[in-house]
Amino acid sequence: MTVIGTPAKSAQLESIRESGWGTPFRLFQPHNPAFWVYLIGVGAGSLGMVRYFAPGFGAYRVAVTSGIVFFGIYLIPWLLFLRHQNRYTAQPAGLLATGFAWGAFAATFWIALPANTALLEIWQKLLGPTGATTWGAGLSAPIDEEWSKGLGLILLIALAPRLVRSAYDGFIIGAFIGLGFQVAEDVLYAYNNATSSYGVGQLESSLFILALRGFAGITSHALFSAVFCAGVMWVLGRSPGERHVARGLAACLAAMGLHFAWDAAGGLFGGVPFLTEFGPYLLLMPLAIVVLLVVRRLASRTERAWMRELLAPEVESGVVDPPLLDAVSGLHKDRRHFRKLVHSRSRARHLIESAGDLAQEIARAGGQETGRVVHAREELLRLRGGTP
Numbered sequence: 001m002t003v004i005g006t007p008a009k010s011a012q013l014e015s016i017r018e019s020g021w022g023t024p025f026r027l028f029q030p031h032n033p034a035f036w037v038y039l040i041g042v043g044a045g046s047l048g049m050v051r052y053f054a055p056g057f058g059a060y061r062v063a064v065t066s067g068i069v070f071f072g073i074y075l076i077p078w079l080l081f082l083r084h085q086n087r088y089t090a091q092p093a094g095l096l097a098t099g100f101a102w103g104a105f106a107a108t109f110w111i112a113l114p115a116n117t118a119l120l121e122i123w124q125k126l127l128g129p130t131g132a133t134t135w136g137a138g139l140s141a142p143i144d145e146e147w148s149k150g151l152g153l154i155l156l157i158a159l160a161p162r163l164v165r166s167a168y169d170g171f172i173i174g175a176f177i178g179l180g181f182q183v184a185e186d187v188l189y190a191y192n193n194a195t196s197s198y199g200v201g202q203l204e205s206s207l208f209i210l211a212l213r214g215f216a217g218i219t220s221h222a223l224f225s226a227v228f229c230a231g232v233m234w235v236l237g238r239s240p241g242e243r244h245v246a247r248g249l250a251a252c253l254a255a256m257g258l259h260f261a262w263d264a265a266g267g268l269f270g271g272v273p274f275l276t277e278f279g280p281y282l283l284l285m286p287l288a289i290v291v292l293l294v295v296r297r298l299a300s301r302t303e304r305a306w307m308r309e310l311l312a313p314e315v316e317s318g319v320v321d322p323p324l325l326d327a328v329s330g331l332h333k334d335r336r337h338f339r340k341l342v343h344s345r346s347r348a349r350h351l352i353e354s355a356g357d358l359a360q361e362i363a364r365a366g367g368q369e370t371g372r373v374v375h376a377r378e379e380l381l382r383l384r385g386g387t388p
Contacts, residue, residue, distance in 0.1 A: 006316065011309040018165065019239075035159060041111075045105030066206040088168065089306050096173065099153070099177040103177035103180025104181065135264055138259075138267065141259055142256035145259070150225070166238070167248075168303040171233075175222045177229070182221035231250070235252075242302050254295075304329045305329075310359050320380070357380075
C-alpha cells in the first residue's frame with residue numbers, strides 16, 4: 001500500500017503529469033492540422049514508393065520481394081533492441097509505429113529521395129562532375145534526410161504533446177523514425193543493385209546488400225536520427241529544466257557530421273583505397289557509438305529522475321527497496337550491480353521488469369489505486385518473497 005499525502009506521493013503525481021506517461025496515443029485527429037500533414041506525407045510517400053518500383057517490378061520483382069523479406073527479418077532484432085531501450089517512461093507502441101511509418105514512407109520517398117536528386121543536380125553545377133561524385137552525397141543527405149526525419153518528430157509532438165516531453169523521448173522516437181528510413185532505403189538499395197546488374201542473380205544481390213547494409217546499419221539512420229531528435233528536444237526544452245540549446249545544437253550537428261563523414265568518406269580519406277573502404281568501419285563506427293552512448297546517457301537523466309519519483313512512495317512503503325529502485329531507474333552499471341546483489345541474472349531481470357510494470361500501471365492509473373496497480377504490486381512482492 002502506498003503512503004498517501006506524503007511529499008513522495010506529491011512528487012509521484014508531479015512526475016506523472018510532467019512525463020505524460022500513461023497517456024494513450026490516438027493518431028486519428030481530424031481537427032489537428034498535424035494529422036493531415038502526417039497523412040499527406042505518408043500517403044504521398046507511399047505513392048512515390050509505388051512509382052519508384054512499379055516500372056521495373058516485373059523484371060526485378062525477386063529483388064524487391066527478397067529485399068522486403070530479408071530486411072523485414074533484419075528488422076526483428078532491431079525492434080527487440082529498441083524495445084529494451086524504451087524503458088523509464090516508455091512510449092506506447094502505436095506512437096512508435098507512427099514514427100516508423102513516417103520514416104519508411106514520408107521521410108524516404110516524399111522528401112529525401114526527390115530532395116537528394118535536386119541537390120545532386122545543384123552540386124553537379126557548382127562542383128562539377130568529379131566534385132559532385134566525391135562530395136554530393138555527403139553535402140545532401142545530412143541536410144534533407146536528417147531534417148525529413150526530424151519533421152516526423154515535430155509532427156508527433158503536435159499529435160501527442162503530453163507524451164513527447166523529454167530528450168529521451170526524442171531519442172527513442174528518433175531511433176524508430178530512423179529505423180523506418182533505414183529499412184526502406186535498404187530495400188531501395190537491393191532494387192538498385194539488381195538493376196545495375198540487369199537482373200542477374202537478384203536473390204544473391206539482395207543477400208549481398210543485406211550483409212553490407214545490415215552491418216553498416218549498426219551506425220546508420222537509426223543512430224543518426226536518435227541523436228538528432230534528442231538534440232531537437234533539448235533545443236525545444238519541453239520538460240522543466242531540460243532546455244539546453246547549445247547541447248541540442250551540438251547533438252544535431254554531431255548527427256549531421258557523422259552522416260556527412262559516412263557519405264563523403266572518399267573525399268575525407270583523400271581517395272586512399274584502404275581508408276576509403278575500411279575507414280568508415282574502423283574510425284567512424286566507433287566514434288558514432290561513443291556519440292550515441294554519451295547522448296543516451298545525458299538524454300535519460302530526466303526520465304530516470306521521473307522513474308525514481310514515480311516509485312518513491314513504493315520505496316517508503318517497502319514494496320520497492322533502494323537497490324531495486326536504483327536498478328529500474330538507473331544505467332547499465334546499476335543493473336549489473338543489482339544482479340550481483342541478488343546472485344541471479346534471471347531473478348534480477350524479473351524483479352526489474354516487475355518493478356517497471358508496477359511503475360507503468362501507476363502511471364496509467366494517474367497515481368490512483370486500481371486493481372491493476374494492486375495486482376502489479378502483489379506480483380512484485382511475490383517475486384521478492386515477502387511483504388513490505
